[in-house]
Amino acid sequence: EPEVTQTPSHQVTQMGQEVILRCVPISNHLYFYWYRQILGQKVEFLVSFYNNEISEKSEIFDDQFSVERPDGSNFTLKIRSTKLEDSAMYFCASSQILNTEAFFGQGTRLTVV
Amino acid sequence: AQSVAQPEDQVNVAEGNPLTVKCTYSVSGNPYLFWYVQYPNRGLQFLLKYITGDNLVKGSYGFEAEFNKSQTSFHLKKPSALVSDSALYFCAVRDRAGAGSYQLTFGKGTKLSVIP
Secondary structure, eight states, rough: OOOOOOOOOOEEEEOOEEEEEEEEOOOOEEEEEEEOTTTSSSSEEEEETTTTTTEEOOTTTOTEEEEESSSSSEEEEEESOOGGGGGGEEEEEEETTTSOOOOOOOOEEEEOO | OOOOEOOSSSSEETTOEEEEOOOOOOOSSOEEEEEEOOOTTEEEEEEEESSSHHHSSEGGOOOEEEEEEETTTEEEESSOOOOOOOEEEEEEETTSSTOOOOEEEEOOEEEEEEEE
């Protein structure tokens, strides 16, 4: 069964450093998303991406965040200068069309120290 | 703005008994509704969805959910719980009226424990 894959599974970084979280969405999907879940809190929407551009973003997704689809398969989330409060589980997701379910990856646990 | 409430942090049920995990939602238009399950150290797995049509939807692993528009609810149910159903369950909503709105709003999750 096709699945969304994320790497790495766990990333530890020092405050102020840049991190790139990587995702390979399901191959025939057109919509891509990033969500995050701070420990013990809700899953929160960050950004959606369609047709090689951001289609929607939340207030969490400030200038420190960016997304890119550098080739036909990868979808990345970059945090330019990490803060302690960026520590969370980051989930990538994709959907075939807008009005269908999104399939989620297993997540990348980001720890900022 | 859209929102989801899962009023129970934890639900305990004996194996073989029916289970219900509650979810209510708020949207300005009509909703798309979803249930996801999260096992320890795993991602979110899709269980079932309501888009339109029959109010009772069936999903994976014997789960079902009933859309109730008047009560703005979408409770998850299963007739006979298994120990392997123990996990964290998330309800999510997207407002159909939000044309071009892509984001899912999740509830805080309900931990289901099935006791042998």
